[in-house]
Amino acid sequence: MLPSRHVRIWSINLVYSEKPKMNIDHEREEGDMEVCDRYSRMVVPTFCYKQTSGVDKCCSCRTYRKYVLQNMEFSFKTIVSVILLTLLLSPVDVECRAGAYKSAEQFYAERGDQMVSYLAEFGYLWDASAEAGPAGLTSMEAYVRAIKNLQKMGNIPETGVVDRRTIELMQKPRCGVKDVTKPAPLTRHRRKRYVTAPSKWETNxxxxxxxxxxxxxxxxxxxxxxxxxxxxxxxxxxxxxxxxxxxxxxxxxxxxxxxxxxxxxxxxxxxxxxxxxxxxxxxxxxxxxxxxxxxxxxxxxxxxxxxxxxxxxxxxxxxxxxxxxxxxxxxxxxxxxxxxxxxxxxxxxxxxxxGSKRDGPLPPRPDPTRRPTVVTPDDRDQGRDRDGYTVNPRPPPREPDDDINPCTHSIDAITVIRKEVFIFIGSKFWRLGINGISSSPTKINQFWYGLPEDGVDALYEREDGKIVFFKGNRFWMFSSNHMVSNFPKEGRSLTELGIDKEVKKIDAVFVWAYNKRTYLVTGDMYWKLNSKDDYIEYDYPRDMSIWRNVPVPLDSAFQHWDEKTYFLQGDQFWEFYDNKMRTRKKTGKPTAKLLGCRNGKLNSNLMALEKQDESSASNVQLLISNLVMLLICIHVL
The missing domain is CATH 3.40.390.10 (Collagenase (Catalytic Domain))
Known part of the structure; x- marks a missing residue:
């Protein structure tokens, strides 16, 4: 079925001919993921419009524009619309990006409902919240406790969030008997693994x-x-x-x-x-x-x-x-x-x-060592321990601070503060301004008094200009290089932001240019802070798989001068492509290239933001497309 005759794009009505037919599935361009599948492991940017049957049809943004251009009736109104469309292709990209983001929100809302249904079916929830979904739970604590009990039964890390391992566990075929026969709090003490039911047969x-x-x-x-x-x-x-x-x-x-x-x-x-x-x-x-x-x-x-x-x-x-x-x-x-x-x-x-059978010997008691959980491998598992990433990773050993160089070492944290790039490694930091290096390496706690001597894990600048630093399970807030008034010198616990006490560190923090919101990343989980940056939003954390091809665990992440988001791991970086909710390339590129290093040292010139071949090619194609459309309009007129 073709779309209805009027489709609204950035407040412009376009008129379509119903004669041409197009199979959108065959028009997907190379690199586009499968669309219209909200239950896949990732949500991808799509553009959706109503069919004449009233059913939503989805396709990639680029394919949608191609469809628009191929199937227009060349009325005077349409010609004007074509010209405006040519000038407003960027807003269409914004609309596509917004569609992807809203799809992600809907995806996680539905997954939350599925999670509650699963928890109720197998005995982890025992009250009316099983019917009300996550929003109807008496408390978030009850929801987290139920997830942890499920994870404990499955013998996977008890993160209390619906992470990749939990989803894989839920997708496995299983027995229909409830795992929990009565409400039970999450306990930490060791108990026998086997569990007996409330009844037994009175005869053998x-x-x-x-x-x-x-x-x-x-x-x-x-x-x-x-x-x-x-x-x-x-x-x-x-x-x-x-x-x-x-x-x-x-x-x-x-x-x-x-x-x-x-x-x-x-x-x-x-x-x-x-x-x-x-x-x-x-x-x-x-x-x-x-x-x-x-x-x-x-x-x-x-x-x-x-x-x-x-x-x-x-x-x-x-x-x-x-x-x-x-x-x-x-x-x-x-x-x-x-x-x-x-x-x-x-x-x-x-x-x-x-009781036992007299002539039946017991099998030998197994090694009490806990068997590692088997997790289906994928590309995201590179660099993890065999049993998956935990919320308390052990950092690799570092060389002495005197030998550290941002061009050759992994970066602990990086961000832009007042148009300067700050790079943190160990106990030192470097500043890179518009005109190049602003200073030699400086001790962190000699500039920001009160921060830990051994460095920071992550940081970002808020909209109000305050700078928030993270180290271990605590955070500090500064105004310029002075701690804000009445802020405790020992810092505040991550739990004050609503993050579970099991999380021992924040790997990376970044502000996403699309919605100007702050995201915190730990392992394969991430949180979004509210608009005030003082508490996490409901229904977080979520799985990092939504940020397609972003490696985990991250070393750092930041929004650069060009308002693009960059993710760093080891000596590699990945540029994020908002329109498709994925990195531009699956493989990383040397961080030294991002920093503009020459001969293994920071360059005194401006940091060299690499221009992607893919982006350049796309711009050329867009320019040619615009010229062709202009010629068509002139010819028709």
Whole structure:
């Protein structure tokens, strides 16, 4: 469907012909990401307009302009509009940028709703807030606590934010039984990993009945698999399991899709694979498998029935979920395991309920060392520890301050203050003005009295001219080179800005030219300060993946004289392209080039802002396009 006849761009009405047709999907230009997918890992700049059907259609900004120019009716009104459009292409870019930003806001709002739904479904939220979404939570503290409990169960870093690892955890297929059977505060003390349910069977001799089987496997195979799954538990306990055709069997086994009359409908392929009820009357012990899944046996393809059945029978016997990633009762599907043997954590749990089997030896106790969490690798993981970035990174060892040179060393912090660039490394800083180097390296705490002797992590200049410095989990505010009145000499805690106490340092701070707002970055998370710069906004932190191709963890970031944002890591820098919400190049360029260094030293001339080949080519194309449009208009007239 084509767009409606009137589309508003910067208060100009353009009229389209409905005869030409254009497949926007085939017109995406190289480098553009997939659009109209708010649930992808990143939100990209798009321009959206109404179709005649009333449905929003999205395409890249550049493609949209191409569509506008190709499909106009050349009426007098349109000719005037063309001329104005040629003169106002930059505002269209601003509109595109705004569209991307609003899409990002909507994306995170929807993701917050999904997060609350997930937390409620698996027992992490227990009040009316489960229906109200993040905005309806009784307190932000309750939301953060619920996320941390989820992260603790998943055995990933407990950041209290919906970061990349948390999203990956939520996307994994899993058991449908709640992880938390009753409200529980976040605790720091060590406890046993296995968890028992409130009930158990009063007899050790249990019966089970298979009501139906999946079409993915033969009836004989299903029965053999179910028997083997029960044997996992009978081998280490006095329990026995006997198949029966009687309707009053202790455990009823069923394959079903969607709603199946137990109050817990399945969600289709993926996500929830199966669920079971704890021992008790009525449905106690019953075990249900989602028949929308592709069930297999002894295969890494599809979903292995044996592994899922053995897990669900653990619930049917009285075991809850375990946060031990080695345990069978870990909530998330671990895949097919060749030669599976019940891990120690599960053995200890079942024997706590039913005792041990005299002729069944216990497996050896595993090494108590915590197994690192497996995270799907991607380009953003370069430079991180194997188990992912933590909120308290250890900085690499530095050379003595006397040997430090901004042209050859990574930069701790960099910003523009009153049209001068300040570069901070270790305990010293350098100043670069419009006319070049303003001074030799100076001790930081000899210029800004009261700052830590060993340097700063990040800083920025506020709109009111005050300068905010960050070091560790504290910050200081200065007016010129004097601390503001009544500001504590020891600084203030990051928690006063609304940042979680687990965050031990701020990696980078920058003011984004698009909205003039301040952003704080730690690892793969970032926060946005409110318009007063005194507290973080609601629904933050967020994942740095929105800033496409920006490396994490960052060393520093800043807005330069040209109002462009630059991100620095190691001896490389990346220029950010606001229109596409990504860096101009995937790979970084030497920071020495950004600083205008010559022969490994700062140049006495103006810092050399590199002009990107891509930007130059784009400007040439734009100029040619404008000239062509002007010639067309003259010809028509």
């Amino acid at each position: 001799h249990l019966t089970y009945r298979i009501d139906n089987v999946t079409p993915d496997l033969s009836s004989d195979n299903v029965r053999r698999i179910i028997s083997d799954a029960f044997k996992v538990w009978s081998d280490v306990s006095p329990l026995t399991f006997t198949e029966t055709i009687n309707a009053d069997a202790h455990i009823l086994i069923q394959f079903a899709k969607g709603y199946h009359h137990d109050g817990y409908p399945f969600d289709g392929k993926g996500s929830v694979l199966a669920h079971a009820f704890f021992p008790g009357d009525d449905r106690g012990g019953d075990t249900h498998f989602d028949d929308a899944e592709t069930w297999t046996f002894n295969s890494s393809e599809g979903v292995d029935l044996f592994m899922v059945a053995a897990h669900e029978f653990g619930h049917a016997l009285g075991l809850a979920h375990s946060s031990n990633t080695e345990a069978l009762m870990y909530p998330w599907y671990q895949g097919y395991v060749d030669g599976f043997k019940l891990p120690y954590d599960d053995v200890a749990g079942i024997q706590t309920l039913y």
